[in-house]
Amino acid sequence: MKSKKQLILPYFTAILICMLVNLRQSQAQSDNNGDRRVTTSYFLSGATVIPSPGKILSDYDILFKNGIIVKVGKNLQAPSDAKEINGKSLFVYPGFIDFGNKSGVKAPELPEKPGNFDSSNPNPEIAGIHPHFSAAKNYKFDENLEEEWRKLGFTIGQKLPMGQGMLPGSTAVVVYGDAGNNNLLTTMQSQFFQFSTIRGLYPHTKLAVMAKWRDLYQNTLLYEESLKLYEENKQIGRVKIDPVLNALLPVPQGKQPLLVSVKSELDLRRAVKMQDENNFELILLGINEGDSAIPLLKSKEIGVVLSLDLPKDNFTDSLPKAKQGKDYEALIKRGIEAYKDALSLASKYEKADIPFAFSSLGVDKKDLFKNLRLMIENGLSKEAALAALTSNPAKLLGIEEISGSISPGKMANMVVMTDSLFSKEAMVKMIISDGYLFDYSEGAKLTDGKNQIWNYTAETPVGQSKGTWEFVQNDDKWEGTVSYDSPKGTGIKTSEMKDLVKTEDTLSFSFSIETNEEVLEVTVSGDMDQNNFEGKMNIKGYNQFTVKASKKDKPNKIHE
């Protein structure tokens, strides 16, 4: 409880500093670029508000001022100093919290290796053991980088320190607010730990990382004892400040959690073992496998942060089985099962009633929502998904008094969507972060040009076949996927387009469909204009069919 109050303090201090800055500006010159906003007060009206997972408030108004939510209610009176935003048919969610990423964090400066460098006994900084470093110190808010996260709905993120070694430093929590502000919320959030090393030095592998951790922990306790002894009796001689042990002191004291990055189930179990041996508050970051460990994590009340990164499906469209051995099909089956296990991991945590957060570390930004939807398709409830992006991380970070839901007194961090979250059509309309308004409807239009969705119908002897083509343009090169009803009866399937040629007036590509018996090679080609396509679909070894397609309207129809 105490820690949360401590967190509020720097937050208000930050606001105070902001005000001071404003004052000083007014003493100098006015804003001759016209960058400054007219008011810090906003009134969002008539929106569908989801203040916390599971609650829906229809036709609600939200008033926020100076970065703080002032009122949430029905039929509120808009204050005269507020900018009004029409929230009709918009959906408002609490701003998302990313439990771990590294954007904007620089690698720390390390001391140079001495001439007589001994790789078996390097100094701690060179060996990647610098818990006294902090992400905050090496973090610089970079609007270009953080806007990418903000566009995805994130308003708060935990910044992990850079460094290859086992103890790179403390994490910091940052709000993705205005570039002109200091956006740090906390600076000594947790101590980051990873099972990785600077190769070639001691510690070189996980083996020595574990051993080194034990030594560091014991020596931190002894260091604490030494400090106490010296406090009582100065005659025993001063205790030399050991920056490494000094930085670790809060961990055994339970004042700072150890945030352990886990890349595998074995890492996960290793981290739990560390906690069994030496007590401390443990949060596991980036869990991506190992549902058999769920009961263990539950019994120990360990903080759980799942990875938003999901593996690719390496199995469904594997090489034609004819070329492989007899047992190939069984192999593929087990592969698909394992893949599904990975997709349903989050839902298993939900079923076990373990609140968890998400980390974006390692995930490709364009896959982020796709992955969330995949998790939902594989059993995760939308409420749990939202909780993992909002209230759970707020609680795990100890910042739930200021974030994680939409209620008066909390920071004005909100995601305004065009549709309900996780639906395929939903687009981010605007983000409110630290009370600042970021309008992304223009941005959405911009990306729209690069992404196209077409609906197609093909007339086949067995009836109409329908699906979509999705095109993405990357560096002038088009890539695409095609969706269709699986001939295996397993729902809608997608395949990558091969040999895709897309010009102003023609389109051709091929793709393969796996049926129970064989792999069908399908080629599509024909003429197109801005919005319509007409052509042929040729299935190798079968017939030609007519295909028609039309470009789908921009998904975000609703505008102010």
Add this chain to the structure above:
Amino acid sequence: MNKTLLLLAGLLIWLGTQGFAQENSAADVLIKNTHVITITNGTLENTDVLIQDGIIKEIGANLKAKKNIPIVDAAGQYLMPGIIDAHSHLALEIVNEASSPITSEVQMRDVIDPFDISIYRALAGGTTISHAMHGSANVIGGQNVTLKHRYGTADPGKLIMEEAPRTIKFALGENPTRVHGIGKNLQPRSRMGVEAVIRNGFEEALQYKRVWANWEKDKQDKKTISTPPKYNSRLQTLVDILEGEIIIHCHSYRADEIYMLIQVCQDYGIDNIVFSHVNEGFKVAPELAKHTMGASVFSDWWAYKFEVYYSTAYNAAILTKNGVVTSINSDSDELIRHLYHEAAKTQRYGGLSDEEALALITINPAKQLGIDQFVGSIEVGKQADLVLFDKHPLSIYAIPQMTWVDGVKFFDRATDEADQRLKINVKRSPDPFRLSTGTHNCMQDVDMLFTENQDF
């Protein structure tokens, strides 16, 4: 729709018929009418063995078991104790922490990989216990862990044989001198340096022990005390060795280096030492017999590097005849699949008796690991680690049929499915081909930073 249903039904049937080793969990069984090779008490013909709660309860004729205890009729077959491998790197994520000539603080129990398919394959070769060792890159390597092959768990801790005493890896000769001396310009560069590194370590450990003892004493006497000394698990582990709490298993080849370490151990009053590989052990067999817990050797490996050029496949026989407690180890995920055959080779190379040959892979390695009171023979009260062969295990034609660990059947040749993977790597499709020669992995994880050659 129909298709979906069919597919689902197929999947369910398929799941239902998967015979995974881990599904068995009963620790009671009655094995009837078999040749029981007890190791310590000869071979008993037409005998039953009753197992309850994972322990051998009774050995004799016409034993009766309680209802519901499964019965295995093993008429004409051969039951022997589960095979024990005193030198293995199976089920380890990492083998070497090659960054320092002494790394006594690292513990192999931190890097157990319960998903390693090699565990199942070892069971299919009758091996129920392996000594998962640190590699041979360092003069004093890490602390090893004795594993029971309870395949099927995701929990690394469940594979650990907790009754086993602590052991540690030492390594002499070419590997540490190449890795540290040639690779990193650190001592040892020669066999002289290897001795010096060990003696330095022991002396520093004694100093460490004194410093701590003094501080503790001052604290107890309530004197004005200074700040506590630093904790150092590396030196603490060496102290534990000196106090006889840890058994040394030392990778070694040449007679001179073996003799050197015997001398060092004598100087420091250490008796708990087993020499491993010990290809030239036959040259110092009387010394090994007198001063050590024995030698763990290869059946016939030689000439893969210079320090094993002057070896002989008769090593195990010479050592055995000289009274050295001798075992045959694998150091390989391949050899561990047929240690019974490796033991049989001592009958060709030196004419060991059946009893002597089988002791090499059962009670003798158990003694070397300090677990002979629990395993290594078929005796009432011992843990029911057993393997059933269709023919005498020293015959080339013998095929292991079933393997039990703690009375739980973990391998059954008749019913097990081919695919025994516990974990599928979703990042790779679908299961990569890999041609393996099952060669030595004592030098695994020693980066190119350290050494050019990856052999052991």
Add this chain to the structure above:
Amino acid sequence: MKRLLNFLCKNRISMKEFKLFLGLCFLFLNYSLMAQIEGEVIKPFKANFLLTNATIYTVTNGVLEDHDLLIENGLIKAIGRDLPEQNHTIIDCTGKFIYPGFIDGGTSLGIVEINSLQETQDYMELGKVTPQMQALTAVNPNGVAIPVTRVSGVTTVLTQPRGGYFPGTAALINLNGYTPEQMYGGFKGVNMNFPSTARSGSYDNRSLSDLDKAAKESLEEIDALWEKAATYLSIKKKGGELEYYPEMEQLSKVLAKELPLLIEVNAAQDILSSLAWAKEKQITPILTGVAEGWKVADKIAAAGIPVITGPVLTLPTRNSDNYDAPYNNPALLQKAGVKVALRTMDAENVRNLPFHAGFAAAYGMGSEEALKSITINPAEMFCLSEQMGSLEEGKNATLFIADGDPFEPKTQIQQVFIKGYRIPMTNRHIRLYQEFLNREMQP
């Protein structure tokens, strides 16, 4: 004897130990049919030997009980009951068994001394197209592993270079002789490594399609080389002027079917590709390795292509495979109708060939077929069945006497003959045993 007693007295050896010592001497007398006296060097020697009253495993004519076998001029002169004795050295084989010498279809014996020392590795040349490199040239007749191997009954091995597309030319050698020529067993073949779609190790992270692509590209390179060799051959046939081009000279011999091609291939998919490739090139190669042969055994059988597979004592190629897949592989190939020979792919431990065969026998092949796979089958593949691979009159007297089934580790191989030479049944391993079994100086 007096000197010996003096020696013993000086070293204060008790009578008991002396008896043990004598016992051991006799043990070895018994083992090797000859004792080694201090300072004496035992050499292989040729004579006319009459092996009497043996059980003879002819391989091609069944098992002959209580038969004699006569060795003259290096050849098997006669096999029969009660053969007349004429100035022959008689070896009584009552209760003993005679087998043809075992043939290992793939090793690096003789061309490497110590595996990890580059200076002693003579099995690989620089470049990936070196078909003209002759393994036989690099065979060291005095390699320590040679006597270590032959006392196990393995008398003949194919020793082969490795690396690249065409690593060189393998040669069959008998494990007795002072020069490579004396050892040469009469067969040479050009090795080829078929491009593989398999990953090369656990660090190989290439996708399946990338692997496919790489293999395809390699095969295109090989095809281009093949095309060049064809051009070379046609010019040669027409008597045209050719520049010195030893690589093509050697490859053209393969095209002209003067030299057989040994194609190393292991993954199932690659095996099928190699069969198609051989068909396209209109050659009948020998496939070697063939680790996943069991998955496509019927296809290999249908192509009528023989296989040298092994090692048998090895790990499965895939984690999902049955644990005993490599043990079963020879049997499954043989049962599908493939002619199978075995190999160890070893150098210093080629002596384990009988155990590889024993495992193949236990795992479905049966003793008889397993025996063929290391005798007559490789002899036939090498077109040498007139000379070796079975015990028949007129064939080379390359054989051994054992006190039991030679696949059984317990069995002692008592005498080996290679082309009529009686081989000394000793080697460095045995001499070390003799010296150190009972060390004179105790601690």
